[in-house]
Amino acid sequence: MTTTLAxxxxxxxxxxxxxxxxxxxxTYRRTGVSDFFDLADALLDADSVQRALVPLDRPRLAAAVVLGRADEPLxxxxxxxxxSAEPATAGIAVDTVVAALDDLTGLLLAHPGDGDPRRFTVYDAVTAQLAAWPDLGLPSPDELLHTPPPPALAPVPDTERRFTDRLAAERAFEAVTAVSELLAELAREGARRLQKGGLALPAIKRLAEALSVDAEIVPVALSAAERADLAAVDDGMWLPTDRAATWTHAPTPDRWRALAAAWLEALPDDVRALLALRSRAAWGESLREHVAWxxxxxxxxxxxxxxxxTRLADWLGITAHQAPSTAGAALVEQGPEAATAAMAELFPAEVDRVYLQHDLTIVSPGPLAPEVETRLRGIAxxxxxxxxxxxxxxxxxxxxALTAGETAEGIREFLSSISLTGLPQPLDYLVTDAAERHGRVRVREAEGADGVRSAVRSADATLLRTxxxxxxxxxxxxxxxGDGELLSRFARDVVFWALSDAxxxxVAEDAEGREVILRRQRVARARSASVEDRDAELVQRLRAAEAEAGDDTGERWLARQLDLAVRARSPIVIEVAMPDGRxxxxLLEPTGVGGGRLRGRDRAADIERTLPLSSVRGVRPAP
Structure with a gap:
């Protein structure tokens, strides 16, 4: 028996x-836990054991059943x-069993042998809880062992895979584009996160319009960005992270690789193993059936x-219509590098030239190279x-663009370098006129009465009045x-960005009147938040209580062991010091402790024994 004492x-x-x-x-109760006996009681409570067992997969549950039925540690x-002799786990590998036993032991459901840590048993409370499962509408221990897995899935034919790959590549490209647009919009204006999670409806509508997608796609794109550490919540706002800038400038295949790798990394181990086994078969209803088993x-x-x-996999092009693409199969079998190599062959080629037109539009004949697109988006x-x-x-x-630090000459040179149609005259005029107008309104820091913190000035009185x-x-x-000046109680940067958005x-100026370039800090910063670790605090408290007890710890430990054995009527081995030093x-089944003596039935001699507690040197669970 493996009990609370063990x-x-x-x-x-x-x-x-x-x-x-x-x-x-x-999950366990912490109230009333004053020593390790109380903690063991809490962990072997039926509710705590049930909560630990429910999420386990069938191999781990089956291993627990087998250990519970064994007469000795295995x-x-x-x-x-x-x-291997059971239908549910026929042909199971030893490595799989080792992983299952390690997990059960780590969950404090299985107990490594006292004499040999390579042998295991489970606690009696675990066996009892599994036996009670039929009353809870759950499979019995026999059903856990005897129910075979669903039949293997048929692989996707090669003829279908070609269509799957084409559709998956289209979705993958659209996903990269959507995440790029999402990060750009979050950098322009963050999205407020609701207290209960998710986004407010106005934010979803705004982002959907920016991404040119349906509203239900926005949470999917945000999930992909969050998994890849491209977007995060900072002070209640969804914003791009520092990593987003590097990602945005990377080629499209590399950007897809980051999203796909994040998806793969987020998979639980059991799901990853399951998908790897079905990397060439459809992930539809048959996969759900296997998950249920x-x-x-x-x-x-x-x-x-x-x-x-799987929904996110379909959106990222890892699958198409729930059938793994060639890149998706490579992802779960070999990893992100192999998957990216397969997907890159299907992506359209990127271009670094555009058509500049007289109506001030700029048309790209294909997907723009990231470095060209990033700068172009800052100008147009x-x-x-x-x-x-x-x-x-x-x-x-x-x-x-001029506010962000561009110059009129730099804009002309850049547009000319990427143009297939030269620099149209209307476009040249527009740049020249904008450069001449730029800076007609200037904002500087100021100090004055009534809390004045900034000043707006312009030589154009009509513009200032507007x-x-x-x-x-x-x-x-x-x-x-004063003359040609407006005052505000807000800081210069706040006033500057309000005017820019309008x-x-x-332009912004420093105290000496020199122009300065301001940049919005729309990046989620990592925050070091101290999270209360209640489990660590509990262990420290129990250790401190033992240390404080000092020499009394051994006696108190012995008393608790005996008291627990008496209450549980569980057999124990008592180590007794004899007068001759032996x-x-x-092997006793204890019946009571009192008056400095332990009473119990000696199973081997089939007699009642009374032993002085002063002679007891140790107690251990019966084998």
Whole structure:
């Protein structure tokens, strides 16, 4: 029997890191836990054991059943031999059993042998809970062993795979494009995250319009960006991360690789192994059927978990219509590099030349090279996004570029270098006019009465008056100051960006009147938040209580062991010091402790014994 006594002794061992790690994986009551016996009681409580068993897959559950039915601890080879004879786990590999036993041991459901840590058993509470499963509407231990897996799936024919690959490549390209647009829009204006999670409807509509996708695609794109560490929440706002800038400038295949690698890394080990086994077969309803068999105690939860991963896989082009693409099969079999090599062959070639037209539109004849597109987006507004994208140059877009540090000459040189049609005269005029207008409004820091912190000035009095009465700028509370000047209680940067967003030709100045380039900090920063680790605090408290007890620890430990054995009526081995110096082991079923003596039935001699507690040197669970 492997009882609370055995678990309490194991918990008392000094490997705090392993113990805390195990407690992180368990749900248990913490109230009333004052020593390791209380902790063992809490971990072997029926509700705690049930919560630990429910998520386990069938091989782990089957291993627990086999261990619970054995008369003695078993090695991994012995467990594998017994499982191989069962329909549910026929032909199971020893390595799989070793992994299952390690997991059960790490969850504090299985117990390594006291004499040989390579042999295992499970705690009696685990066996009892599994036996009670039929009353809970769950498979019985016999059903866990005797129910065979669903039949293997038929592979996707090569003729279908060609169509699958073509559709998957289209989806993969669209996914990369959507995430790029998402990051650009989040950099322009972050999206507020709701307290309960998710995005508010106005933010979803705005992002859907920016991405040119249906609203239900926005959470999928955001999930892909978050998994790849390209977007994160900072102070309640979804924003791009530092990594997003590097990703945006990378070639399309490399950007897809980052998204696909993040998807693969996020897969739970059991799901990854399952998909790897079915890398050449459809991932549809038959996969859901297998998941239901694999997780018999948590069918719906397991299926929902797999559905979330397979939905994202379909959107990323890892699959198409739930059939793995060549790149998708390579991803789960060989990894992101092999998958990217397969997908890159199907992507359209990138171009670095565009058509500049007299109507101020810029048309790309194919997907733009990232370095060209990134700079072009800073100069012009995106009108339509597809394999052939269209941008439009305007006074506002050129002014925005000048604000970001571009120059009129630099804009002309860049556009000329990428143009297949030269530099149209209307476009040249537009750049020249925007450059002349730029800086007609200037914002500087200022100090004055009534909390004045910035000043807006312009030689154009009419323009200054327009700014003062502009309702979109009402929150700045601009007030007339000196000649050609408006004053605000807000900082210079706040006023500057408000004017820039309202499309006024504004520049910022430092205290000496020199122009400065301001950049918005729309990047999610990593924050070091101290998270309370209740499990670690509990272990530290229990260790401290033992240390404080000092010399009394041994006596208290012995008393708790005996008290627990008496209450559980569980056989124990008592080590007793004899008058001649020998230590003799007695196998007893304890019946009571009192008056400094232990009473119990000696099974070997079939008599009642009474032993002085002062002579007891140790207690251990009966084998």
């Amino acid at each position: 678990l309490a002794a194991r918990l008392r061992e000094p490997d705090d890191a392993a113990l805390v790690g195990a407690l992180h994986r368990r 090695s991994a080879e012995e467990v594998a031999e017994r499982l 694999l997780h018999p105690a948590a069918v719906e939860e397991a299926q929902e978990r797999v559905d979330a991963h 507004d995106l009108e339509s996004r597809a394999l052939a994208s269209t941008f439009r140059l305007s006074a506002a877009s050129v002014d925005r 700014i003062q009465v502009d309702q979109a700028l009402g929150s700045l509370r601009l007030a007339q100051g 499309r006024y030709p504004v 230590v003799v082991d007695y």
